[in-house]
Amino acid sequence: MAEDCNALSDEAFRRLFRDWVQANCPPHLRNMRKQRPLFGEVADWYRALAQKGWLAPTWPKEHGGMGLTPAKHIIYVEEWGRLGCPRIPDHGIGLVGPLLIQYGTPEQKAHYLPRILSGEDVWCQGYSEPNAGSDLASLRTAAVREGDVFIVNGQKIWTTLAHGANWMFVLVRTDRTAKVRQNGISVLLLDLKSPGVRIRPIANLRGETDFCEVFLDDVRVPAENLVGELDRGWTVAKSVLGHERIFLGAPTRPEYALGRLERLAEARGAFADRAFVSRYARLRLDVYDLASAFERFANVLRRGGELGADVSMLKILATELYQRITEEMLTIAGEEARFADDLEAGNEQIDAMNLFLDSRAPAIFGGANEIQKNILAKAVLGLPG
Amino acid sequence: MPRAIIDDADGTLALLRQSATQFAARHDGPSGLRSKRAQESDIDRQTWTAMAEAGWTGLLLPESLGGAGLGLGEQAVLSEALGYALVAEPLALVCVPAAILLANAPPSPERTRLAAGLASGDRVVVPAWQDPTITIGRDAAGLVLNGDLRFVDGARSATDFLLVVAGVEGAMLLSVPADQPGLSVLSRPGVDGAAISSLSFSACRVATDRVLDRRDSREMLLRGPLLQARLALAAELAGIACGALDRTVDYSKTRVQFGKPIASFQAIQHRLVEMWMDAELACAALVRAVERLSAGDGQEAHLAVLAAKARAGDAAVSIGRRAVHLHGAMGYTDECAIGLYLKRALNLSAAFGQPESLRLEFVARERAA
Ligand SMILES: Cc1cc2nc3c(=O)[nH]c(=O)nc-3n(C[C@H](O)[C@H](O)[C@H](O)COP(=O)(O)OP(=O)(O)OC[C@H]3O[C@@H](n4cnc5c(N)ncnc54)[C@H](O)[C@@H]3O)c2cc1C
Numbered sequence: 001m002a003e004d005c006n007a008l009s010d011e012a013f014r015r016l017f018r019d020w021v022q023a024n025c026p027p028h029l030r031n032m033r034k035q036r037p038l039f040g041e042v043a044d045w046y047r048a049l050a051q052k053g054w055l056a057p058t059w060p061k062e063h064g065g066m067g068l069t070p071a072k073h074i075i076y077v078e079e080w081g082r083l084g085c086p087r088i089p090d091h092g093i094g095l096v097g098p099l100l101i102q103y104g105t106p107e108q109k110a111h112y113l114p115r116i117l118s119g120e121d122v123w124c125q126g127y128s129e130p131n132a133g134s135d136l137a138s139l140r141t142a143a144v145r146e147g148d149v150f151i152v153n154g155q156k157i158w159t160t161l162a163h164g165a166n167w168m169f170v171l172v173r174t175d176r177t178a179k180v181r182q183n184g185i186s187v188l189l190l191d192l193k194s195p196g197v198r199i200r201p202i203a204n205l206r207g208e209t210d211f212c213e214v215f216l217d218d219v220r221v222p223a224e225n226l227v228g229e230l231d232r233g234w235t236v237a238k239s240v241l242g243h244e245r246i247f248l249g250a251p252t253r254p255e256y257a258l259g260r261l262e263r264l265a266e267a268r269g270a271f272a273d274r275a276f277v278s279r280y281a282r283l284r285l286d287v288y289d290l291a292s293a294f295e296r297f298a299n300v301l302r303r304g305g306e307l308g309a310d311v312s313m314l315k316i317l318a319t320e321l322y323q324r325i326t327e328e329m330l331t332i333a334g335e336e337a338r339f340a341d342d343l344e345a346g347n348e349q350i351d352a353m354n355l356f357l358d359s360r361a362p363a364i365f366g367g368a369n370e371i372q373k374n375i376l377a378k379a380v381l382g383l384p385g
Numbered sequence: 386m387p388r389a390i391i392d393d394a395d396g397t398l399a400l401l402r403q404s405a406t407q408f409a410a411r412h413d414g415p416s417g418l419r420s421k422r423a424q425e426s427d428i429d430r431q432t433w434t435a436m437a438e439a440g441w442t443g444l445l446l447p448e449s450l451g452g453a454g455l456g457l458g459e460q461a462v463l464s465e466a467l468g469y470a471l472v473a474e475p476l477a478l479v480c481v482p483a484a485i486l487l488a489n490a491p492p493s494p495e496r497t498r499l500a501a502g503l504a505s506g507d508r509v510v511v512p513a514w515q516d517p518t519i520t521i522g523r524d525a526a527g528l529v530l531n532g533d534l535r536f537v538d539g540a541r542s543a544t545d546f547l548l549v550v551a552g553v554e555g556a557m558l559l560s561v562p563a564d565q566p567g568l569s570v571l572s573r574p575g576v577d578g579a580a581i582s583s584l585s586f587s588a589c590r591v592a593t594d595r596v597l598d599r600r601d602s603r604e605m606l607l608r609g610p611l612l613q614a615r616l617a618l619a620a621e622l623a624g625i626a627c628g629a630l631d632r633t634v635d636y637s638k639t640r641v642q643f644g645k646p647i648a649s650f651q652a653i654q655h656r657l658v659e660m661w662m663d664a665e666l667a668c669a670a671l672v673r674a675v676e677r678l679s680a681g682d683g684q685e686a687h688l689a690v691l692a693a694k695a696r697a698g699d700a701a702v703s704i705g706r707r708a709v710h711l712h713g714a715m716g717y718t719d720e721c722a723i724g725l726y727l728k729r730a731l732n733l734s735a736a737f738g739q740p741e742s743l744r745l746e747f748v749a750r751e752r753a754a
Pocket of ligand 1: 124125126128129133134135158159361365366367368369370374642643647652713715717
């Protein structure tokens, strides 16, 4: 607990973190097939991290975090991925924490932050609506002030892990008359146990229920649950993801998938096939160069700089590469690409179809790739709108 | 929008397409696939019976064997229309190769019985021929089979199997009742929900009067059935490609973001146009294969069928992928049918030769000539 991780060299921190994770991340949770396990499924890992004080890498130490610099945080995330640790329900750690630390009142911080660290509160993110996806600013879920509560009516959708959460931070419209749609949106903290909340899980392409619809019907939210200024929620929400945008384009998923492809190919003797080797070589170097591009942006952070709009390129490259690698897995699976379940490769199981289907999602969430390209066109190339 | 345009002088193909479309309105494709998945089944008997009544399970069987005696043009139009609506009963995977195997066999009471059952729908006659690790022995009562066959569609619903196997006596077509002692069926879920099975034989005894056909090699038995089945699969895949495209065009015209339909964004228009071109290409390749194979099963027909199956498989899968993406998060749900189009395309594209291996076979054949 006492060690100052930022004072260590990168290599020393990497070793320290890796050794500890090796010893403390329960083996049965490694390389989980599930992308989004519920809290109860990974509680042991969550609590182990919390006890060590390593649950919240970016939170300042005064709030129980590690206070890592972006450079050290990158190592933390890289090693997490390489060691096959399961994803924890991380909306509280990754989004609500930074939101409150930046914009919350002292009371909000004192109340909510410890409950995230203890696992008592599990959060989900209520941004998207049926008619507000890429065009998030068109959201319509309304919050009307009545005395010391907001009355909230509307619907959220694609809310990851809402069925496993007890709190949701939600974007609501508080001013319907605002000329600019982005003005008139606020952030509220909403207790999912409140009367008028109904949650319906939605099965995804992989047959798992990771996300939900959340219906809000006259839900009463105390006025003190407003985060930041009224009607300024758009800016609040947008500024939360600072340097973390780099992780949307991390090479982790492509690297993992390439490793699986390699295993499958070895087991099937595909490396004796020159056509495969040629296709594999392209993918291998795409992964290699993606890591270089990631380093280019990581170096900006290491030098204390801030990411620009150009970081969006990583997200496009990484998500499309992930897709192409899984497509190659199905190619070498041959006739076995007909199956839904896993493929045998020596004494291992390779979840080729699972990864293929999973790889459809990252190109859509976190700002669909077309939206990222629009951002790049405008903000980087300065093309006319 | 795109469709295979096959010469249709007397309008019978148009009529067939129409009745397939009407059929699909009564037997919803997506819900059919979902119930297969829920029940771990491979054929829906009710839909199957209705197809038999329409004359589709025996469409390619000669009339003398109780079939409809129709040709490849009809089969292509039917499979394409069913693919378009995602009606996923395995006509192309099961009925087409079964019909050709039986039609090519010499006359026998067993052949007559199976052909009649296939056409009437009373029996589900399922070919099994892939990845054989079968040994054939003999004892006083007849043949003794040991080993496995893989990638068998419709096996859970089969009443009879048509095995294409080879031993020291050469290759043969064997009829084996599904409940024969020593035969077990092992199923796995296909990506689209329909079960795909392996047959496992353990000292399974088959009487010699169940040998329907004999040739020097399995290739000689399989040549015709495989060509025609691949052609029918190409048609079904082209239909899936067109169906996924049309659904996506419709969706993007109605899905409003940023104050207008997403179909008004050029990035999306270009993508839809590319998908449309891929679907058109698949249909063109299909039509060429129908024409060539209808004219005889020489080199030209082989090449055209390989090209059509490869092209239609790639088109269906890649259109399916892009279609899912253009549906946004909705496309990533199980509830939205577009994901089922992608999954069905994945299944059929990998069945009976996936695009990569078909292309290699095309080039090998062409260069050997
Ligand atoms: C697995 C998963 C988890 C998610 N989890 C959450 C969550 O926890 N909380 C939450 O709030 N949301 C969540 N989302 C929702 C996600 O943020 C949205 O899916 C995303 O913003 C896209 O919106 P949409 O799905 O409505 O697609 P749409 O906006 O309808 O887009 C459909 C298609 O049109 C394209 N498109 C849209 N506009 C343009 C344009 N101007 N130019 C070119 N192309 C365009 C898109 O790229 C896409 O391909 C999740 C989504 C997924 C898939």
